[in-house]
Amino acid sequence: MSRQYIDCREFPSIMNCSVALSADDDQELLEAAVQHAVAVHGHTDSPDLRKQLASLFKPGTPPLNVVQAKTASA
């Protein structure tokens, strides 16, 4: 299993969160992502949420900087 990550910086709609999570196992990453989504973003743990989060996983590790469509805050 190769390393995967999910990066809140790629989703500027959600409260400017800059947390990125990574793990070697997609189940570990999903659990961490669900906990983060519930605790920080106020989501409800559900099969739909888990499916949505899992679809956002990317291979590798979080980059130092994320290039977004909008300009970075100064």
Ligand SMILES: [Zn+2]
């Ligand atoms: Zn977040």
